[in-house]
Amino acid sequence: MYKTIIRPILFQFDPEKVHHFTFSFIRTVCKIPGVESLINMSYQIENPQLERQLFGLTFKNPVGLAAGFDKDAKLFNELSNFGFGFIEIGTLTPKPQAGNPKKRLFRLKSDSAIINRMGFNNGGVKKAVERLKKNKNVLIGGNIGKNKTTPNEAAVEDYKICFNTLFDYVDYFVVNVSSPNTPNLRALQDKEPLTNLLKTLKSENDKKLSAKPILLKIAPDLSDDQLMDIIEIVSETQIDGVIATNTTISREGLHSKNKAEVGGLSGKPLANRSTEVIRFLAQKSNKAFPIIGVGGIHSAEDALEKLEAGADLIQLYTGFIYEGPKLIKDINKAILKKANR
Numbered sequence: 001m002y003k004t005i006i007r008p009i010l011f012q013f014d015p016e017k018v019h020h021f022t023f024s025f026i027r028t029v030c031k032i033p034g035v036e037s038l039i040n041m042s043y044q045i046e047n048p049q050l051e052r053q054l055f056g057l058t059f060k061n062p063v064g065l066a067a068g069f070d071k072d073a074k075l076f077n078e079l080s081n082f083g084f085g086f087i088e089i090g091t092l093t094p095k096p097q098a099g100n101p102k103k104r105l106f107r108l109k110s111d112s113a114i115i116n117r118m119g120f121n122n123g124g125v126k127k128a129v130e131r132l133k134k135n136k137n138v139l140i141g142g143n144i145g146k147n148k149t150t151p152n153e154a155a156v157e158d159y160k161i162c163f164n165t166l167f168d169y170v171d172y173f174v175v176n177v178s179s180p181n182t183p184n185l186r187a188l189q190d191k192e193p194l195t196n197l198l199k200t201l202k203s204e205n206d207k208k209l210s211a212k213p214i215l216l217k218i219a220p221d222l223s224d225d226q227l228m229d230i231i232e233i234v235s236e237t238q239i240d241g242v243i244a245t246n247t248t249i250s251r252e253g254l255h256s257k258n259k260a261e262v263g264g265l266s267g268k269p270l271a272n273r274s275t276e277v278i279r280f281l282a283q284k285s286n287k288a289f290p291i292i293g294v295g296g297i298h299s300a301e302d303a304l305e306k307l308e309a310g311a312d313l314i315q316l317y318t319g320f321i322y323e324g325p326k327l328i329k330d331i332n333k334a335i336l337k338k339a340n341r
Helices: 002-010 015-029 035-043 076-082 125-132 152-169 185-189 191-206 224-237 268-284 300-309 318-323 326-339
Strands: 052-054 057-059 063-065 086-092 105-108 113-116 140-144 172-176 214-218 241-244 264-267 291-294 313-316
Touching: 002 318, 015 076, 015 105, 035 076, 035 326, 063 326, 076 086, 086 125, 086 172, 113 268, 113 318, 125 152, 140 152, 152 172, 152 185, 152 191, 172 191, 185 191, 191 214, 191 224, 214 224, 224 241, 224 268, 241 268, 264 268, 264 318, 268 291, 268 300, 291 300, 300 313, 300 326, 313 318, 313 326, 318 326
Parallel strands: 063 086, 063 313, 086 140, 140 172, 172 214, 214 241, 241 291, 291 313
Antiparallel strands: 052 057, 105 113, 113 264
8 A cells, every 4th residue: 555555645745845744644643542553553573583682682673763764753652663673763963953955855766765965954962862751662773973063073072962962862872974964974984083983982881880882884885995994993992783884975877867966875776785785794704793784675585685694683764765664564574484484
């Protein structure tokens, strides 16, 4: 029903407006008595074989919602009803910011892809915390970044503010230095500044009564040498894992008319490169740290490919938009079927 009726209607309108409309619709519908239970019955699969134990957390299943979809932590409770094992909010910054000028979100229908240049638009970390206080037992990742006006030399302070403000309200942290939509942000992926940033956050973490897992989200556009640096940095800083990957600046093999739009590309065209990065990290590190795989997952087969390449968990974003919530259930069913062969 989603792909044959709902999606064709939604795809007639501006994608950013559709995103806000969908959020309002889901929030309103979920207030009707019995609707949340109905959604749960339709999409949730409860099975101990789906559970994953990673960095001290129990994920009820390995399929999560990637950052960027619920940037401001406005809908995580309702979205969890669709069967996600965990939800990552953000990217959040210390101060509210409007992001880049509109239009900044583009569908590439013939490529089953999206280009975005949102630019960390969010209401600031403090407002997100107020909503996270209403969490109904959803496992939450907090994706953190820096404000656009903060120079890279001062970026560490922005990450520290987000880390400490969010600490009591999320289950794990994701350090985002890989978005292509904030000027010079990706320069923080270089070995020296990245090591300094992660060591600083690790030091903040060690001051807490009970530490939270810290993960690093990396770009798919890194070279093999840069990926080897990432493995070395993870080992040196003793962070808990890597999310592979963020959106790409590559436009190879695209067919859609708006393929030249500036921004990060997500969806099917990213699938192979994301899997390559996961496999490289897993093999070259001898699986020394957990990996969350994201990028181009539009089917259960895509998800299994990521897991077989070395991902411990996976996340959806563009595939969720193109395929609908049934994709989550299909993936979990396929994981169970493979486990019981």
